[in-house]
Amino acid sequence: MNSKRSTLEIAREVFDIELEGITVLRDKLGAEFEFLADRCAAAVNAGGKIVLTGVGKSGYIGKKIAATLSSVGNPAVFMHPVEARHGDLGLLQKNDLLIALSYSGETEELLVVLTPAKRLGVELAAITGNRESTLAKMSDYVLEMAVPKEACPFNLAPTTTTTALLVLGDALAMVLLDKNGFTKSDYGRRHPGGAIGRMVTMKAADVMRKVSESAVVPPDFTVRETIYAMTHARSGAAVITDADGKLLGIFTDGDFRRSAAQDDAVLTRKMSEVMTPSPISVNAESMVVEVIKLIEKRRVDDLVVVDDDNKVAGIIDIQDLPGLKIM
Numbered sequence: 389m390n391s392k393r394s395t396l397e398i399a400r401e402v403f404d405i406e407l408e409g410i411t412v413l414r415d416k417l418g419a420e421f422e423f424l425a426d427r428c429a430a431a432v433n434a435g436g437k438i439v440l441t442g443v444g445k446s447g448y449i450g451k452k453i454a455a456t457l458s459s460v461g462n463p464a465v466f467m468h469p470v471e472a473r474h475g476d477l478g479l480l481q482k483n484d485l486l487i488a489l490s491y492s493g494e495t496e497e498l499l500v501v502l503t504p505a506k507r508l509g510v511e512l513a514a515i516t517g518n519r520e521s522t523l524a525k526m527s528d529y530v531l532e533m534a535v536p537k538e539a540c541p542f543n544l545a546p547t548t549t550t551t552a553l554l555v556l557g558d559a560l561a562m563v564l565l566d567k568n569g570f571t572k573s574d575y576g577r578r579h580p581g582g583a584i585g586r587m588v589t590m591k592a593a594d595v596m597r598k599v600s601e602s603a604v605v606p607p608d609f610t611v612r613e614t615i616y617a618m619t620h621a622r623s624g625a626a627v628i629t630d631a632d633g634k635l636l637g638i639f640t641d642g643d644f645r646r647s648a649a650q651d652d653a654v655l656t657r658k659m660s661e662v663m664t665p666s667p668i669s670v671n672a673e674s675m676v677v678e679v680i681k682l683i684e685k686r687r688v689d690d691l692v693v694v695d696d697d698n699k700v701a702g703i704i705d706i707q708d709l710p711g712l713k714i715m
Contacts, residue, residue, distance in 0.1 A: 402539040402547070409535035409548035410555050417559075420531045424513055425563045427485055427529070428462065431511070432564075436483030437463035439510075441472065443497045445546040446489040446553065453557030460565040461574055469501045477501070480508045487513045491533075491549045493521020502526050515556070517549065531556075592679050593672040595709065596693045596702035597623070604629055604700060607636055607660035611647070614639055614659055623705060625690035628659045633699040635692055637663030669694045672701045679704060 428438055438457055440450035450466050457464035467479050467486075480486065486505055490498050493516040503526070506512055514527035517534040524530045533556055539547035564570075603617040603626035614626045618641075625640040639659060647654045647662050654662070669692040670679055683691060683706060691704040 405539040406548045406551045409552045412535055413533055413552045413556065423529060424531050425560060428564055429567050431483055431485035432462050434483040437465060439465055439467050439479060439484055439486045440489065441467045441469055441486065442489035443469055443495050445550045449550050449553045450489050452554065456558060456561045460561050461568050461570045462564050469498045472501045477504060480505060480510050484510045485513060486510050487515060488523055489515050490523050491517040493518040493523035499523060590676045592670050592674045592693045592704060593701065595676055596704045598702045599700060602627060602703045605659060609659050611657050611662060612655040625703065627692055627700050627703055628663045629700050635669060635694055635698055635700050637665045638667035638692060639663045640690060667692055
């Protein structure tokens with residue numbers, strides 16, 4: 389009889405152990421975490437930066453924490469302890485905060501660089517699982533992050549500890565985001581080359597087809613005339629406006645197919661008879677991220693863009709967005 393556990397049993401146990409570790413850490417959060425967040429904010433506000441350092445798996449997580457902190461407006465870098473002994477201590481400047489990561493608190497390669505670092509006058513914070521460790525005793529303040537056990541069956545390979553440290557870093561970043569009043573626009577300015585950046589910096593007016601490029605027709609146009617306008621504009625929808633250019637309704641390919649299935653004379657019908665009145669619209673100044681949310685929520689392919697007076701400014705066709713690297 390094979391007593392070995394199945395693949396899924398082992399995998400789910402890892403999830404369970406690591407979830408328990410995160411929960412334990414969450415429940416222990418208190419004044420130490422609040423103090424660390426305040427010191428991080430103080431360092432940044434004073435013109436300094438947050439410097440993460442660690443070895444091995446903690447080092448990898450430290451790099452990710454530094455990247456996340458920077459992405460939400462808190463200048464942060466990772467300093468490898470070994471490289472620091474050969475010149476990278478030059479990263480440290482007045483008003484910086486150095487955060488050392490070591491679950492055991494006894495990582496030799498890390499400890500040997502901390503005294504030279506402290507001589508440069510920077511504050512040293514420790515994130516460790518052992519408050520009585522050498523690292524904790526060397527630090528100005530300590531955030532303890534003990535978890536019940538690793539997911540490794542030998543309780544050796546960093547698993548639960550690194551996951552918990554990763555989440556702790558994310559929590560710190562989000563707290564600082566809130567403290568600093570960091571906005572979507574701020575985020576976008578730090579991500580100019582990616583789809584995220586484009587979504588939070590570009591506006592509806594930047595991605596819409598202008599009126600001159602769209603099928604915009606009056607309410608007395610027939611379906612036949614409207615289909616011709618849609619074909620000419622290579623659009624799947626027509627926007628119906630009044631004499632002042634204000635939005636009245638929309639007519640789409642889908643509307644035409646549904647109407648044709650029920651009405652043999654549909655081509656002679658007026659837009660006022662067959663259009664969808666008061667369609668979903670967005671203001672030209674709306675951020676693209678909000679436009680995407682609305683498209684996904686309402687499951688539409690075309691979205692009318694209007695100005696503050698409800699005059700049609702253009703239309704957003706979902707087919708255009710991939711070409712703009714938005715979706």
